[in-house]
Amino acid sequence: MKNTLSTHQKISLLTACLFTGVAPVMGYLSIGLAPVIIVGGSALTGLICWYFTYLRKPVEPEIILPLFILTVAGLQIHIVEEYLMGFAPAMSRLFGIPWSERSFLMVFALIGPVIYTLTSLGLYYKIPLAGFVAWFIFIGPGVAEFTHFIFPLISPELLPYDPHTLTADISGTPIPDMPNFYFRTTGHYYFPGLWTAILPMIPGCTAIYRLMIKRQRKIIN
Template sequence: MKNTLSIHQKISLLAACLFTVIALVIGYLSIGLAPVIIVGGSALTGLICWYFTYLRKPVEPGIILPLFILTVAGLQIHIVEEYLMGFAPAMSRLFGIPWSERSFLMVFALIGPVIYTLTSLGLYYKTPLAGFVAWFIFIGPGIAEFTHFIFPLISPDLLPHDPRPLSADIGGIPIPDMPNFYFRTTGRYYFPGMWTAILPMIPGCLAVYRLLIKNLFRIEKAVGLR
């Protein structure tokens, strides 16, 4: 018998799809294409994983909630390093995008924790939409943080061979003190957030394994036994 979605599940699916599209458009208009590819790719992947798992069968809070809390706790520590080392201005120089420290703090340090708190409550009550947010976090900070290890190898859009901090207007927005972390210029393999990127990755990857891969193994095993 075909497993159809209930009205509540369909509304949650529509809301998640709308959120993904709107976030991609706003992100592209605000900070450009490169970060949107990373964040948008995580959102789309999370949406697909959520659709085939939590949306159809919510996971018990005792399983998903600890993984989510550990992931966002690691993420917040990671964001501290990013802020202290100048992640937003470094990304601005790397990709030529107008990403100010103020907008970085607003999204990741202020609005983000509110969303994480409400998501934790939603996971406790098995709210479908909370599962979508959790999957987005598991895929984004959980897996996509590996990009921090790639950024030092990419030549910046703005004065890649000048090691000095750069202040400039990008898209009419003044971005001061944009550091250069290009490895070939600085001789130092580092990018803001690299040291703590592993913190959200460990529970995030564990969540992907526990909620998706392990279940796929179980399904394959069950099918093989028939």
């Protein structure tokens, strides 16, 4: 079995490594520690899984592409709930970070769909880097969405026992109407995105299972 990477694969690996290192740093500088944990953790885990699966041998589009499309479709429905219920300002209050609704919409509602569309095209043509983006999405929305079920149990950084919305400057950025979803304060077990978090999780986790099982079968054979 050939173990060496082609030039194209090496370029894809370098690009993926740069993203894994740079994206969490940029998130930390612009928002705070939360993106480092969520984005950085998903990127690193996705990088490792992608390296041992799709990078060396891209799977056929019919195996990965439908599950990727279903994952991002579920993710977009999930994002609608997050936006309507105030996910970004709720996260700002929860972790004391300056996450505005404008930046939330820019990343997840505008830039995100462009990346998903190009990734779908890349998976169709079995481009290695597209596999990394797919793994990142499978790990993030596919697995990390379970954090929505934990957020209501975490005491917010800002006025945890005040049930009213809060407007404040965080690191020089004005964040208006930050809601409080702390369960001990509200008595309601909810956080923006909780109702639809399962939608991207089902196809995302299914994709992870299928890709890892396929690799395991190749090792056995």
